[in-house]
Amino acid sequence: MTEQDMSRLSTFHTTCLRKILRVYWPTTISNQELLARCQQENMGTIIRRRRWRWIGHVMRMETGSDTKTALRWTPEGRRKRGRPKTTWRRTIEQELKEMNHSWNTIQRKAMNREEWCTFVAALNAKGVTG
Structure with missing residues (x-):
């Protein structure tokens, strides 16, 4: 999982929690506070x-x-050019x-x-x- 995938998943997770708790703008709380309120990691x-x-x-x-x-398992042979x-x-x-x-x-x-x-x-x- 790439950093971008992890970021998107984390954003989706916190967005869902905000909807469940009905925390909308202009009322804002940090992600840490949100996770603590929901007792989530x-x-x-x-x-x-x-x-x-x-x-x-x-x-x-x-x-x-x-x-x-x-x-x-480790594949043998050459791989494509560029970053793996x-x-x-x-x-x-x-x-x-x-x-x-x-x-x-x-x-x-x-x-x-x-x-x-x-x-x-x-x-x-x-x-x-x-």
């Missing part, structure tokens, strides 16, 4: 948590499953780099559900960008 945090929970689920799958194979597209896997790899983790590290953590849940909760507490 930022859309980026919600997506990040769900992304990492899904990664843990996939990593606990059997070795031969297509989903697990697709997660770690922002893909789901590149987003994950970027977050891993920011956290100083590797695929093998999170693979080991994902095998233990309790440790994985703690790991995902810590990610959200630190506010890793996604």
